[in-house]
Amino acid sequence: MRTYDPSRxxxxxxxxxxxxxxxxxxxxRYHERKEGFSADVDEELHAVCHVTIExxxxxxxxxxxxxxxERLVDExxxxxxxxxxxAGVLMEHIWEQQRAFEEGQAPEDSTFSEDYFEAVENLTAQQWRDRAPRL
Structure with a gap:
């Protein structure tokens, strides 16, 4: 594979x-060529998010x-x-787990994937549009 294009x-x-x-x-390379990054975007984290979801x-x-x-595209x-x-759902779950850890609550690893996948299944395009995200 020589190139990546998130639209395909x-x-x-x-x-x-x-x-x-x-x-x-x-x-x-895709983002540098096609879009560039705004100053407030962590380029490495952005790339990691793409790779994780792909x-x-x-x-x-x-x-x-x-x-x-596929459903979100249909929407x-x-x-x-x-x-x-x-990726926004994933990051929310990671941040929630980190916050719980910092507050002295030991998050259960066994529920992270279950909770994350449930949130992914419940995600709608409208919810995403309403958030006005910047990843």
Whole structure:
């Protein structure tokens, strides 16, 4: 795979065969070429989010991410926007877990994936539009 474009789904086998470093490189290169980054965007975190969601999509039916991405596109988001929407859910769950840890509450690892995937399944394009996100 020589290029990445979030508007087109990469072949899951080809994407999964890439190293994480290569995946990150392709995502960064796409954004640098096509869009650039605003000053308030953490470029590395942005790339990590794309790679994480693309890796979950590549798992197919093992997670609800691929079906949710498809549904969000059907609801009017671009594929790239749907990746951002799902990444937003992931980041919210990571931040919630970090906050709980800092408050001395030991989050249960076993529920993180369940809670995250449930939130992904419940995500709608309208919810994402209403948030006016900046990932």
């Amino acid at each position: 789904a990469p072949d899951p086998k080809e994407w999964s065969a890439l190293t994480e470093d290569r995946q990150l490189h392709l995502v960064r 890796n979950q999509v590549a798992l197919g039916d093992e997670t609800p991410v691929a079906a949710t991405l 009017g988001l671009t594929r790239h926007g749907a990746i951002h929407a799902i």
